[in-house]
Amino acid sequence: MRFAFLTWLLPVVLALPQYNDGYQTVDSSTQPVQIRLSYQGPTAMMVSWNTFAQLHRPTVYYGLEPFFLYQVATSSDSSTYPTSLTYNNHVNLTHLWPDTTYYYLPAGSNSTVPYSFRTAKVAGDPTPFSVAVVVDMGTFGPLGLSTTTGVGAANPLQPGAHTTIQDISQQLHTFDFVLHPGDISYADAWLKEEIQQYLPNTSRVDNPTVYEHINNAFYDELVNITAYKPYMVSPGNHEANCDNGGTTDKTTGIKYTESICPVGQTNFTGYRNRFRMPSQPSGGLENFWYSYDYGMTHFISIDTETDLGHGLLGPDEGSPEFSGPFGLMNQQLTWLQNDLASVNRTRTPWVIVLGHRPFYNSAGGICTNCSAVFEPLFYQYDVDLYFCGHSHVYVRTAPVYLNQTDPNGLNNPRFTWYVVNGAAGHYDGLDTLQYPLMPYTQFAQDTDYSWSRFTFHNCTHMTLEAIASNNGSVYDEATLFKNRTCNDDSWKFPPW
Ligand SMILES: [Fe+2]
Incomplete structure (x- = not known):
């Protein structure tokens, strides 16, 4: 019990090598382009992007601090259609805090600086x-x-x-x-x-x-x-x-x-x-x-x-x-x-x-x-x-x-x-x-x-x-x- 609080660190440690692989090893065919976001309610955000090759597991690293993207989300949603030159990849980030700024990078990015978004305000929030x-x-x-x-x-x-x-x-x-x-x-x-x-x-x-x-x-x-x-x-x-x-x-x-x-x-x-x-x-x-x-x-x-x-x-x-x-x-x-x-x-x-x-x-x-x-x-x-x-x-x-x-x-x-x-x-x-x-x-x-x-x-x-x-x-x-x-x-x- 004394060390139970350390369990939250485990996914962080496991995630870090993947994160580094994600944006330091760049393959142009899997490099994210055309990144776009859509709300999925106040506690979720869909991150979508295109690549010139199909991704086995589209992956997004994200977190509340720009240089500590300790959370990982993946999907199997990577598809194309006849004549398209690219694949469309989609990963839904869930269990987010509403009205909160997050930083993120799709895996494969050559960017050294993460992107960011702010989740939606909850229904009823009267803020202009x-x-x-x-x-x-x-x-x-x-x-x-x-x-x-x-x-x-x-x-x-x-x-x-x-x-x-x-x-x-x-x-x-x-x-x-x-x-x-x-x-x-x-x-x-x-x-x-x-x-x-x-x-x-x-x-x-x-x-x-x-x-x-x-x-x-x-x-x-x-x-x-x-x-x-x-x-x-x-x-x-x-x-x-x-x-x-x-x-x-x-x-x-x-x-x-x-x-x-x-x-x-x-x-x-x-x-x-x-x-x-x-x-x-x-x-x-x-x-x-x-x-x-x-x-x-x-x-x-x-x-x-x-x-x-x-x-x-x-x-x-x-x-x-x-x-x-x-x-x-x-x-x-x-x-x-x-x-x-x-x-x-x-x-x-x-x-x-x-x-x-x-x-x-x-x-x-x-x-x-x-x-x-x-x-x-x-x-x-x-x-x-x-x-x-x-x-x-x-x-x-x-x-x-x-x-x-x-x-x-x-x-x-x-x-x-x-x-x-x-x-x-x-x-x-x-x-x-x-x-x-x-x-x-x-x-x-x-x-x-x-x-x-x-x-x-x-x-x-x-x-x-x-x-x-x-x-x-x-x-x-x-x-x-x-x-x-x-x-x-x-x-x-x-x-x-
Ligand atoms: Fe029209």
Whole structure:
């Protein structure tokens, strides 16, 4: 008994040689790249990364001190898919302290300095926090959005302008995590870039490789954000397949369809492999629909691309581009209703839904199938905000229900607030507002690449900022007020 306290040292001693092996013996094929994080509740964090070879046992070393990573977590989750140039590895770190900074390194890293993350605040924690939001963001540089375009494309970056990734990287200290509800990397833009002669030294037969190079470029570019801040994603149409939803070569008249896509570049394959969103703890489905709490907010991610419900399988039903379904009939809708019904609005007064396609917009692209299915639930359960993209503009509406503007505006509305900001940037990445703007529109712009930031001040006030990527300035700001009292202290007495 006298030496029982030493038993905690045993795993530490055993772990140290593995840790040293992990980052001192570097094999480039097993060296971690594209590191990314996702919340799995307040006491767990999924660490994901890619390697150019399959890992037998993906392993992460971690701890509370940067140079004493005495804990080890492993998994057998290392997989690839046809055409992928890499393997996707995932390890879930569990039994963590909430709202706590941890340091970590995936095994095989050549970094001498560990990465770090902070676990989620427990549900009910009233501490103010902010979240960054990007939608419709592809790779920047020679494979994506740059200062030049191909033939017939527009909206290049201005010389010297910051990209959205660069601006968010500079403002990393201003938010706790990143939301990206759909259209991620724009690997399928390879076809448009190829047709418009933007890509040098490639041809259409290089498709499988170009598609994956764009994917790799994007996640490499994002790593200085996603290795430190959880990156919570939702499915968009550009995750579905390789043909960009059907691209026509105007010079030849050829309309390309999904039939040109090799196995591995259809049906959301890459998206399903690359991420491990918290669907397991929330009863959702893969990376398609799920929810999680963070402090005073309940975040829900929905799938606007497939599995809508009420007999509607997607926004473009009948299209040959159709993907899914991935769940049973009405599985998403039933899950969403149950999830909304189970929210404790005293503990998490804010309910925010992220999805890819707009229900209200002033630039077209409205998903009427989506609003037909989801909007009644948003109203029934008093969803505070639905945030989306798909349309490459910024449109902030008033709270709306069935096309009617809430007479209270943002001052304690009964209806849900809808915001579109799909202007994060990708090849040829801005759309055009349609005038006259819809009557519910409060602010709109279609000339600047941008991202957004939510700040939850307390249980009654949250602020949305729209930020110009090229200089980091806030060009639109609005605060939603909800009249409610929050006096729930039960979060201070967690169940563990
Ligand atoms: Fe989209």
